[in-house]
Amino acid sequence: MLLFKPSLLTLALAAAGASISAYAADDVQTTETAEENIEVIQVTGIRRSLQESQSLKMSSSSIVEAISAEDIGKLPDVSIAESLARLPGIAAQRLDGRANVISIRGLGPDFTTATLNGREQASVNDNRGVEFDQYPSELLNRVVVYKTPDASVMAQAIGGTVDMQTISPLTHGEQTFAMSLRGEMNDLGSLNSGSEDTGYRGSISYIDQFADDTIGIALGYARMMSPNQEERWQAWGYPENAEGDSVLGGAKPFVRSSELERDGVLAVFEYAPNEQFTSVVDIYYTKFTDDQRLRGIEIPAAWGSNGGVSALTTENGLVTQGTINGAEVVVRNDVNKRDADSLSIGWNNKYTINDNWRVEADIAMSKADRTDIGMESYSGTGRGTGVGAVDDLGFAYNGDGGYDFTHNLDYADPNVIKLGDPLGWGSPLGPNTQDGFINKPEIEDELNSFRLSAEYIFDEGAVRSVEFGVNRTNRDKSKLDKGYYLTLAGYDGSDNYLETVPDQFLLSPTSLDFFGMGDVLSYDSLAFYNAGGYTETDVADVDLSRATNSWAISEEVSTVFVKANLESELMGFPLTGNVGLQAVHTDQSSDGTVATVEDGNVVLTPRTAGDSYVEWLPSMNLGFEVADGQMVRFAAARTLTRARMDKMNANVNFSYNENPNDGVNWSGGAGNPELRPWLARQYDISYENYFSDQGYFSLAVFYKDLENYVYDQQSAFDFSTILPQGPDDNPIGLVSQPQNGQGGYVQGIEASLSLDFGLFADQLEGFGTILSGSYNDSEVKETSDSAATTLPGLSEKTFNATVYYENAGFEARISSRYRSDFLGEVTAISLTRVNVNVKAETVVDAQIGYDFTESGIDALYGLSVQFQVNNLTNEPFTSYTGEDARHVRDYQNYGRNFMLGANYKF
Template identity: 80%
Template sequence: MLLFKPSLLTLALAAAGASISAYAADDATNTATADENIEVVKVTGIRRSLQESQSLKMSSSSIVEAISAEDIGKLPDVSIAESLARLPGVSAQRLDGRANVISIRGMGPDFTTATLNGREQASVNDNRGVEFDQYPSELLNRVVVYKTPDATVMAQAIGGTVDMQTISPLAHGEQTFAVGLRGEMNDLGSLNSGSDDKGYRGSVSYIDQFADDTVGIALGYARMQSPNQEERWQAWGYPENAAGDSVLGGAKPFVRSSELERDGYLGVLEYAPNDVFHSVVDVYYSKFTDDQRLRGIEIPSAWGANGGVEAIKSEAGLVTEGVIRGAEVVVRNDVNKRDAESLSVGWNNKFQINNNWAVEADVGYSKAKRTDIGMESYSGTGRGTGVGAVDDLGFVNNGNGGYTFSHGLNYADPNVIKLGDPLGWGSPLGANTQDGFINKPEIEDELKSFRLSAEYVLDSSALRSVEFGVNYTERDKSKLDKGYFLTLKGYDGTNPNYTMAVPEQYLLSPTSLDFFGMGNVLSYDSLAFYNDGNYTETDVADVDASRAVNSWDVSEEVTTAFVMANIDTDVYDIPLTGNVGIQAVMTDQSSNGTASTLEGGELVTNANYDSASYTEWLPSVNLGFAVADSQMIRVSAARTLTRSRMDQMNSNIGYNYEENPTTGVNWTGNAGNTQLRPWLARQYDISYENYFSDQGYFAVALFYKDLENYTYKQTSFIDFTDIVPPQNPTDNPIGSFEQWQNGDGGYVQGVEASLSVDFGMFANALEGFGTILSGSYNDSEVKETPDSEATTLPGLSEKTFNATVYYENSGFEARVSSRYRSDFLGEVTAISLTRQNVNVKAETVVDAQVGYDFSESGIDALYGLSILFQVNNLTNEPFTSYTGDDQRLVRDYQNYGRNYMLGANYKF
């Protein structure tokens, strides 16, 4: 529903073929037809994107933010997540050097739902959150963030809903063929042997209309081969020494080189033979491969150093300089490889029965599949501790991220560093037998949906229309978690000192670790060595009860009935528009899992099934008061839900027995919980929006989310006697048991403001200059139980700020953008590819780009050609996480370098 009458420029954009979502195609076509005689104002580039985004924000009945493509195949940034992170109240977390997950209004990725053309998407991660780097920005036309829901939004979430929209070929209205190609380079160079610091991105799009503009097609293909380099410092932790100072427990610094390959395909077929029937089929497919090579050294310090740690200098309770005596290290040659596929198919049909009745039917299918390889290969000076050569390693805190070392041994010498188990980590085959490890998890996610709805338009009433319908979805997600201990086939256990020199055919040029002072290290193709059958594999699930309950299957059937009344009236001569509605969400959820325990030293597993059902009522109201010309006050209230994490809803139950003479508690257990209810919140919003030009507005919003519950891991002490047979008659039967539970609630509150200004409105000399500014302040508090200590939500940054300054005139474009977010609790990859929450340090990321559109040059032969030079992470901002509240205790310091891109687009 339109809250403002379209301005001349807005209508001109529609008439000129401004591309919008397929679901808005009818309205755009009708508007263009009705106003064929208006003068078309040609708007391109940055300003086109800003004006279309502003037009959508003005016309929406909800509080939304939007990003629109500057042209076919050209969103403002190289990734969707980076573009989203520039919107008010939205922030992104970088992972492996790229932004791939987002937080909305302080709510982490778990509280955000992503849709494609309005349909919820399956995801390749362990939960529901969509990783946005799976979707090529070149194939999307617009992305809309819904901060307040209405009853017709099926994929609601407490944080917000991100809807990625493809182009409508009939609304586009003209034949277009566009190609783009960019080369890119990372300024850190090729950090690992065999890696590449150069890559490319290419895309091609074709849009056309046939049969007197009743049939439209849009086809697109985008390929990316993108390099990524990283210098990374990791610490095990910081225990206290005898003097009470925190000291480095151990470290695992390394360099990572990765190559990200992605092929994306898009097809849209649109059919509108008359004013009665409109049909759209859209198909999206993506194939995604991320190949990472990691080489570095693992250094035991306070935890594991044979000769201990000699502290030389301490500052404010932290040892900043010292020597690790008799250090034995592990040289690591690791591989992380991810293969993922995503498919989304949708078919939408609209029937205009008469002037009052319209019916819509929508069918959707989404599937995602992921296969990972996480391999670790170890080498050192001997098998087991106290066997090989040792080193005295000096270390000095570098004041930025971690420590700089000095060393004596040559860690790149294949005659010194050999394959084996240098630290005696061991495996079920015996002591000193873990020469490597490999994880092979697989994720499959399948989602089917069907929606049937109708709208009745009232002829004369304060209610413009009433919409009602039902939506049904089925979702099945499974994880198969396989892991294997690796032992060299040449080691039979009879020679405790057995090591193996790396065969020459696998040796690579040494890798430099100069960034933290350790010089070169031995490098080899560990994955090829593994694939050639040089290791004996031992399945972890056969010997480790905890691994046996890592695999799971979770299913959901959700039926949502909804009704919503659209309002269009006056209250005391103030135009009032909006909606009021309610959803009834009926859910059946179930899980097939495993119950495992150790009986008599043997692992015993049994199938375990659990299910639950519930119904939640979600009312919502969105009201917009046009208090003055182009000024709006919006008020919204709603009850929203975010479904529990699927990896927490499994029905797995695991028990373990290990004698603990210190505590006397020998039994431990853990479980998922299929009975988990969704997160629920009552949220309230108010905003003021002032649209003072077609490319300028000011908005400020306040919001409060009253969280009704909170999901946490509860630890209980229970009697294990009735669960598992006693191991020893004298054992204490009381043990600890952990399970995910719905706990107490809390709140999230905040304020956000945004300003978009075209400076040309002030003076002709400033024509083409402009800026977009936004900032937010968030606060949260949640409790596991009424008596527990309050904590903040994961993913919440107290402060965020975004700024873009641009110039666009006579074909020339330039912009500098920065985004800041304060400290937050982020989610990162931990041991065995599990996810872990850590404290992340505040960061400011700056990007810049310049370009020229030759369509403005007057050279006919170059019409349609544009060139672009872009630098991402211009100031080389690192990603830093830390332990506890002391930011000096750096847990993880990641230096990504700068990415340079040079490319061209051509549109026929």
């Protein structure tokens, strides 16, 4: 058997210019020998990335997975989330065609924590989950996923911790200038008037050292203008008809064109005047804008069609063909726009007092802001139902992405389709006066932290060292959720007032041929709105639930920790690892409102509530080297993940019933500012066999015993605590609110293999493969008699496969990732988030390139070119309602993205 050679891995790590985060700093050993021989082995491209990732996995005291950059500014995939989704036990959910959030070991984004250089990050998300497409991959050096925590990890979570790491300029050790530029094209073309199907992404990085290598800097800038096109079919639902068959309730198909613009800036300043002291300041900033134009048509069927549906054909309980009689449709011209900014600043200082004592101080700030605009603009043939021209629409199930239609009206004719409220969806200024709607939510999130720690190193004994310290984190996050009904500014109060789209806002018609509806009227609805085309009515003035959508959460978390690092022998086997304990004190509070209706108006009263608690989190990681290059690891820990912030708000809305049947006068809905975190006891065992410097096999089994879970439950509530004078009758009522309830378990098994085919024959030199798979299972019940709760983000099966070739400058790679059905979180009406069933998918990416450094042409040294195809097989994203996968809720066809570009480094 070929045995693992530690010197080669250490050499690869040093050659990559690695900067290890606080998590792994004590686990990776560097030697003068490796430094002296750094030019003996030339490792480049994919293989260098694999070697460094393997060395990180091998040398860590925890069970980890890692991704390393092939070169400066060159991670393996276009986005961090796509790279993470190739790791064992990790799956990504796509948003608008790009990987956005991840699940680790079957636990969704709510159970995952993201850090940058070991520091927890604020999020533009409504909750805590980080949206990884906010982080340009060009500015990151590596990503490490910690599946088991230790006591020094301040931002641990039940699912796992994703640590994104920037480069250390002093460890890199040489002056480097790198740039990249690539063009991008989507093969669906420009689906909407004025949209683009081409874009670009580029980056530039500079690393240098000064003053006898005591000062180092790393500067980087990345910019992306990425097009995205989508053909999308949505259904209202599938009610049962009189015969008990499921029939289409209605549909909302459309095409979406978006332009994603992102700018990222990185700056790292490192100062090491001597071997005892190191000070590092790192700054990471991104600005993210996503401008989406959506044009389509909304079609009532079994729900809302005046003439009903007829001439039905049924197959296995589903109506697959028929006619919608007298259909009144709504032509939609919508806009979704997001502006988001993220800023992270950290300052880390390490000082070695003597051979036994080290101290460290770290201070950091992470801030994120987001502003959304979600606008809907309606047009049709009349104001309200039973007024305008109607159409008889044929529909037929296409077996994949919903239904295909036939039609008779010309939906692109501005003399037929006019601005108004065709279906009477709202009455802010009288009957049928909702001509559109606009949502304007805003998110602000700020997280400040300070950590002070020390390490005492023993001269001898089984305990190599003891670390201890304190960490304080303050977090403030708020959401201001504003929404407005839109009514045409020229509306005169007449029953059938419609308005022809002004010529200056008209655009070329949009084709909906992908499901048979031909062209539809297109106009710049946002420009019409900005020009004063609509008047606004605040939804919060008339809607109780909307009045309590805004909230503010504050958390103060103080952590005291101690960890003993072990290095000994047990029964003749070398033993490394750690045992430790955290004491975590949390003080949480929320500012919200109490909302009720008086004389037809919503009345708001401020409310503040919260709680404080202490949790004890022990942890243990043990690694046994059972043979050369073979490691068996055991890990056990108690972990916590803090509750969703939108569940922790202090809002209450309620109503009073004078004559209740159950004797309860007061009822309503509320958040829960006293909500406790999810807690779990987790156990892991893994076997890792490193049989070469670029090859390993690992097998891991895990079990997470969830102590609790959060359910929406009805509970008794004392209304005298929120009403100024208290109720005259019984103050105890019922509210529906999230509560900590009974838990359950998540368990699974993972396997991965990295193999260099050159081990078997010289003719296969340069070929290799990376394979991984996992199986997850869970059972979480509200009560012992209730049905099991489906965990968001849990796919029972995931598989990843990459085959690559790299030799003499040529590089080729094809990668495939599969995840089975899962419960995903998507955007619903009014930009709210809901859980839906997502269909299994297999996403395939491919790339090919050449590095001219290997060509022998001096003038081209440092230049490489690359061609990539994302979503090679054009895999759609499909969600469905209920258990029948034919009940397609949402079918999204993104097309393929092609990229051609070059990288240059000197």
